[in-house]
Amino acid sequence: MVLPDDVVPYALVIAGLVLVVVALVVVTVLAVRRARRLGAERTVNARARVDLELSVADQSGRLRMIRELHDLSLHRVTTMISDADGARYAGQTDPNAAVRAAGTISETGRTALADMRRVSLLVRESEAEIGLQPTLKSTRDLFAIMRDAGLTVIFERSGDPYQVTPGAELMIYRIMQEALSNSLKYGGEGTTARVAFTWTQDGFQARVDDDGFRNAAIRKGMDPTAPMSYTVEDDLHALTDEIVGPGIAVMRERAELYGGTLNVTQTPGVGFSISAVFPTLRHHNGVHGVDLSRGAAR
Template sequence: MTPVLFTNVALAVAAAVFLALWIITLVRSRRRVVNRNAAERQRIDLELSLAEQQGRLGIIRELQDVAVLSIARLITRAEGARYMAESDPSTAVRAATNIVDEGRVALADMRRVLTIAREGEAVAAAQPGPQSARDLFRVMRDAGLVVNFTESGERFELKPGAELAIYRILQSSLANALKHGGLGTEARVSFAWTQDGLQMLIDDDGIRAAARRDSSSDDEVAARTAYTIDDDLKALSESIAGAGITQMRERAQLFGGVFNAGTVPGLGFSVSAVFPALRFHNGVHGVDLSR
């Protein structure tokens, strides 16, 4: 073998070795990234599960306190109405009407306590509210989700049960966006308060985010996110199933809400919940008071 040929063979062998080492290193690096992402998702799942448990017990405790105080007031007003009935029957009738309305709200709260208690969770925490939503945004951002929040209209006070339902829909939507879209997914959250209700929308770009992570060029991203009119028609007609979607839909329906969820071809996923009469009916809506 001539020196030139030997040198070429040696260089080829060395190049092959370096290439193999590079491929092995790249595979290991990607595997570490995948494992790290899986561990991060597991951490988020556990943290959200803990928040679920904490919120459940918190709402039980708060609803119980509210119901006990409401019942105490009802007893006091009923005694007053009994005495007024002897001297001023018309005033007693008006008082009785107010007692009936307040009694329905108190009974609805107690029914919800029983429903939540049956789920069997027992960890103390504060009732989810506006500050809890901001904490949730912080947690999701730390986990790699880009969260943008906008709010319009005049916010009004919600009964604890309604506030919990809205919080859980938001929580589940963001968790799903991170789980399916992965790191770098952008979630756009909007709350639109109307005179009587609330419209909430959570859109994410999980499909596009995954394409950006796995592609080496803009052309490849465009190819991965391309879609046709058939994809649009399928997205409009498809029925999204799953325990998480079902739970969100049921939470919305408890308070007269209309829930929708579906894929946006080439982009991601969209969740909406519209509560048309939340201001005046979120205390007793959907609760069977006859039992």
């Protein structure tokens, strides 16, 4: 069908207007979406700023308390030294005076030790509360992140969980983060990591077992149905060699802060196993895991 010559210009004009209208609609929609996104970002930034200001104020208060307790502890240690010198001279002529001085030194020492433990507790809590620090519940998000990165995470839990200090929660999270990162680093995508949390009456164990060796071999072309080959020498190295590295050293230091031990082993043909055991995590408070509530109840 051929349109008359006088109709063609009007059709072109109408088509152009339609295109302009469509373009304006698209631009308007995009502008509205951008405005909403910017508004949401401003709200999030405002909340983050308020949270940061509150956190800074809280940390400033903690630092002030730490400084005061530190100065008080220094004064008490100085007093202990002075009393000890006095007891040494008094003991030459009056043994009873030396005994009394020893009692005073002992009491001052216990008080100073209690203050230093409070300083340690404040420092740990401050470290755990800087910013939005992860908790044990955050491990679920960590598992999701590692799955998105290509790691298959299977989680199991046994025992009845109980509340631990924020610092202990952060410590467990960081150990899990490092362990799973190592599984992905050395095994590659497709590696399976089995994570197990075991709660006992007073203790806790976190364990990660992966199949990184096998998965790395499969990625290089090994038949997935074929058994993994390894030698007696491989078994010997697995039993005798100490597995070291910067990440493992940091995990071990974190575990020791809360009375725990970290063990890293390898199974030839399978992968690595990392186990962090905390016999007294429930009551760990800077006093070697002593349940202080028992003494208070007497």
